[in-house]
Amino acid sequence: MPNDMVKQTTIYKRRESEARSYCRAMPAAFTRASGSELFDADGNRYIDFLAGCSSLNYGHNDPDMKAALIEHIAGDGIAHGLDFHTDAKSAFLKAYEDHILAPRGMNHKIMMTGPTGTNAVEAAIKLARKVTGRRNVIAFTNGFHGMTMGALALTGNASKRDGAGNASLGDVTHMPYEGSLGDTVDTLEVIDTMLSNPSSGIDAPAAFIFEPIQGEGGLTAASDDWMRGIEKIARKNGALLIVDDIQSGCGRSGTYFSFEKSGIEPDMITQAKSLSGFGLPFAALLIKPEHDIWKPAEHNGTFRGNTHAFVTARVAIEKFWADDAFQKEIAIKSDVLGAALKDVAELVDGASIKGRGMMQGVDVGSGDLAATICARAYDQGLVIETSGAHDEVVKFLAPLTTPQEILREGLNILTQATYDATRQMKIAAE
Incomplete structure (x- = not known):
């Protein structure tokens, strides 16, 4: 390992929290980075194929977003605006209204x-609790919604929940996601039955x-049918429907919102990650x-509405979503991805392809094998x-561009x- 790399690794180990993960x-x-490529200190x-965990759907350092941001900063544009009116915010809102909401017949406030x-x-x-006067929220097995206490209560991942120590993660009922009980069990029927039974012990959501x-x-x-079924059950029970489209949104699934083809009408939709277009929070x-x-x-929050992100997000929307050309490009690449992942899956006994659009992967049946492949x-x-x-x-999240x-x-x-990893495991087993 080069001497400068040793020094850098030492400072991370000496000063950065044990919570660090990817760098291990x-x-x-x-x-430096450009498009879909990263370069390290040694020029490698x-x-x-990670793209900031889907925060860089449009790649690293898109030239048009970069130019707009540099112009904004060089011209002493507002850097931090709380929720004041600014030219950057109004331009973003107008672009989002014109190219995202209006074409989809949506009237949501932002x-x-x-x-x-x-x-x-x-x-x-x-807001859902404020609107309904109820506390219970229905979340789903294997769901991930964030690391702060309320969002963590919705999250199913045991290791993430363990990070809260012995703090209470209540007022949430976890229900089975589609397919989580096997192919022969209709989870919509299970959920509807549980909520229809006044003695199920589940509070009105x-x-x-x-x-x-x-x-x-x-x-x-x-599936579209499952999403429509959840919407129907929510309406039946007087509950709001929230779609978390943070990782699967902004084109990752093939359309701007990942639920578009289902025809559902969520009461609320969460957006983040690639919303800025440039990796800005x-x-x-x-x-x-x-x-x-x-x-x-x-x-509220001190950093609600990142003004620099308004600048790059507006460019992203106007550049990629003003017409359907980008969406068609995603569809072509999704087919290329699907065909290649099929070849990968054939190398592993019992492997299957998961996901949709440019958010796909291969279930290789073993965490050890998946880690070895990566x-x-x-x-x-x-x-x-x-x-x-x-x-x-093994999860694919390359930039859509x-x-x-x-x-x-x-x-x-x-x-x-994958070939090398499976061969290695076979040799080790012999």
Whole structure:
């Protein structure tokens, strides 16, 4: 290891919290990035199939967003605006209204929350309880909604929940997500039966919250029928419907919102990660107007509405969502991805493909095998991670703008890494 890398690694170990995670498996010191490529301090190139965990759907350092941000900063544009009126905010709101909401027949208000996804989730569950006067929220197995206390209560992951120590994570009922009880069990029927029974012990819900594609939970994608079924059950029980589209949104599933094809009409939608378009912290909550009953400053945050993110988000929307060209491009790449992942899955006995659009992966049935595949891919210049209850899914989250030649190059590395890992395990077992 070069001497400067040793020094850098030493400072991380000496001063950075033990909570650090990604850098343990991928210890390179990255210094620059462009599009779908990362470069480390020694000049090594890596293809990025992680994209800031879907925070960089439009790639690293998009030139148009970068130019707009530099112009804004160089012109002494507002850097921090609380919730004052600013030119950057009005331009973002107008672009979002014109290119995202209006074409989809949506009339939602846009609430600027604190800058991360968990802030948007916290706002959503607070508002649902305020609107309905109820406390219980229905969340789902394998769901992930954030790390602050309310969002963590909704989250199913045991290791994430353990991080709260012995703190209470209450006022949530966890129900089975589609397919979580096996192919022969209709989870909609189970949920409806439980909520229809006045002696089930489940309090009347304020809201249902779910991810159309479970990002951290293993890439299980809900069917359109299941999403419509959850909406129907929510309406039947007088509960609001919240869709967490933080990781699966902004085009990741193939459409801007990952629930679009189902035809459901959520009362609230959480947005974050790639909302800024540039990797800048930015989160928002979309709210149907009739539910927007907040009093002024009743829910706020010092960094609500990142003004620099308004600048880049406006460019992202106008550049990629003013027409359907980008969506068609995603569909083509999704087919390329699906075909390549099929080849990967064929290398592992019992493996299956999970997810939808450009949010897919391969369930290899073992966390150890998935970790080995990702480690071998990293050694060959590919950054990719795992997900799932047992980290058994190799998870693809490359930028949606990845050129096809780089996409195929990265997928070839993944295929080779899978071959090498499975061969290694077979040799070890003999």
